[in-house]
Amino acid sequence: MSNELLLEIFYVVVGLLMYLVAFNVFRCKENQARIGTTLFWAILGTIFVFGSYLPGTIVGILLLVIGVLTATKQVKHGKVNAPTAEFSAEKAKALGNKVFIPSVLIAGLVICIAKFTNFSGTVAIGIAAAITIVITLFLTKADAKTVASDSDRMFQAVGVTAILPQLLASLGTLFTAAGVGDVIANNISNFIPEGNILIGVSAYCIGMALFTMIMGNAFAAFSVITVGIGVPFVFMQGGNVIVCATLALTAGYCGTLLTPMAANFNMLPVALLNIKNKNAVIKYQAYVAIPLLLVHIALMYFLGF
Amino acid sequence: MQLIGILVIVVGFIMKLDTIAVVLSAGVITGLLGGMSIVEILNTLGSTFTTQRSMALFLLILPIIGICERYGLKERATHLIQKIKGMSAGRLATLYMFIREIAIAAGVKLGHAEFVRPLIEPMAQGAAASKYGKLDEKTEDDIKAMAAAADNFGNFFAQNIFIANSGVLLVVGTLEELGYTVDALSVANAAIPVAVIALIFAFIQNTLMDKKIAKRYEALQKEGAK
Known part of the structure; x- marks a missing residue:
């Protein structure tokens, strides 16, 4: 079987499990946000099962409906069958x-x-x-009933965070389509003085980290910042292209560790592990990410030149 | 002007507003200010969301973990880790990061859903619980964050050592487009120092966290003795 066909089958299975959650929530009369939560899971189920046949605009509208539901606190954790x-x-x-x-x-x-x-x-x-x-x-x-109730329990525990990585990827595409990257790169390169290696190297590393924090994705940042800052302020001053560019990418990863925009790395574990404080992972990572970013600047300065 | 969308994100995240709504509003505002029509915006959001459904496939693993937990996964992990002398939560996290680095440098991906949630986190909790008894919520959260971070650290800073990693290919591709000649192997070599330094930093941080937890329980015990 081809990759595409299998993927489609798995999307349908995920969608059906979401319908199952919707059904369970609907039956649970105690849930104060019963209708909203049911709608949330049913809409998601629909996007997963029928996504390939729905026009993008319709999915976009469905996403806005989900946004209205979560903004008005109409999506809540229902009663689940937890093990003793x-x-x-x-x-x-x-x-x-x-x-x-x-x-x-x-x-x-x-x-x-x-x-x-x-x-x-x-x-x-x-x-x-x-x-x-x-x-x-x-x-x-x-038995099958346990599978159903444990699926329900785990899906509800992850909750709305389950779709955050996908949603942020969509936002990234939208940022690119609207030209956000070019605006930022132009702005940064306007106020860096030329001819100073340390300033150039610092701007390349910090620029990568900051831009990654905004986009939530170091890959998206890499081409923009390398063209905007790396080439004029580091490579043109004689920096080793391979060493500097490789360090710039991991400098960007320091930014990934610091941003909720990188949802699949920083927000998803919070939901998966059921951590009370939403920012706990980012906070813990900051103590390594920030010193490591400074190390990147030093490494690029000493190894790259 | 398009940057207002970024401002919406930053302010929304800082004020802890509803994340989904913040992301969607930022998207719509950015699109409108960037001169896109509302239909274009909806279409971009919707089609990307649909093509990125693969990001949610980790959900398929959750039912299995749920059943294993029901049938005593955590209890057994605690039991096992108690038998290993001198294993603390922090040491386990550092060890996992090291394994994560070696694996990803060989092109093998582990991850939060497949590894941390079912194995590493329960073992780390078990290591601490075997020393201090029942853990309070704050300590549990600290250990969870440490386990999650160990995965990210190992993943991020060692992945470019593997020459077929997408990050390496990105560096090579971007530089070639800019007119430089590069080979993937030199990129992979240039990635090694950071992998080593990141492991040292994480080791220090995890050791400090072990000490912090130990202190917390020492203080609690003293209070109890009074």
Whole structure:
């Protein structure tokens, strides 16, 4: 089967799981934001199942509806069927180390499939999940109802953050289409004095980090900042092109560590791990990212020239 | 003028307004100020969102993790880590970062959904819980953030050592377009110092976090003894 077909199948499965969440939320009469939350998951399910057949404009409108729902606090965590500590402790004793098999299997399968077959990394996640769910059910003897209620529980725990990476990617495309990058690069290069290596190197590194923080993506920043700052203020002064450009990219990654715009790295773990403080990951990373950015400037200055 | 959209994002994130609404408003405002029509804006947002659905495929792993947790994943991880003498949450995070760096330098991707959530984070919590008993929420959050950060650090700063990494290809592609001749191997070599320094920095930070947690519980115990 081709990558595209499998991807489409996996999108449909994700969409159906979202419909399942919508259904569960709808049945839960205690949820104060019942209708809004149901709509949220149903709209997402629709985009995942039918996305390839819907015109972009319609999906855009649906996204705005989602925005109105979340802005007016109409999307809330409903009642879920959480496991009791006694049940888990008892099963942990019975299963022993076998309980790790699914976790290890997913990781191992994703790596093997991506490395040794022609399937892409994202398709590999889907295939690995499909194989592992069968093994998991065999190991635990859990029934279909447990699968449904645990899917519901996990999806609701991740909640709206699940779609943040996608949404920010869309914003990035929009920024590029509206010409945001060019405006920034022009502005920065206007007030850097020429002829000073340290200033040039600092501007290249800090520019990469700042621009990455805004765009949430170091790749988007790299071409813009390299053309706008790297070439005139670093390369033209005799800097080693390969060393400086490589350092500039990781200087950008220091910015990635500092921005909520890089949602899949900084916001998604918050949701996945259920961290109370939304900015906890960024805060922890700042203590490494900021000194490391200064190290980048030093490395570019000493190794690049 | 287009930069007002960025201002909306910055202000929205700082004021902790609803993230989804902030992102959408910033998009619409930027598009309008950049001279796009509302239909163009909706179309750009919608089609990118649809083509980027692959970013959400990690959701397929969640049901499995959910079932494993129900069947005692965390309890067992705690049990196992207790048997390893001298393993602390911080040391585990540093060790994971090191593994993450080696793996990505060989082109193998691990990640938050596949590794940190099901394995590393429960083990790190277990390491701390075996020393201090039941953990308070603040300590739990600190350990979670440390585990998540270890993945990002390892991923970001070692990925360019792998010559077929998209970052390396981006550097090569961009520079060639600008008229420079470059080969991927020299880019990969130039990426090594940062990978080493990042690991040292993370080691220091994680060790300090271990000390901070130890102090927190020492103080609690003293209070309890009074």
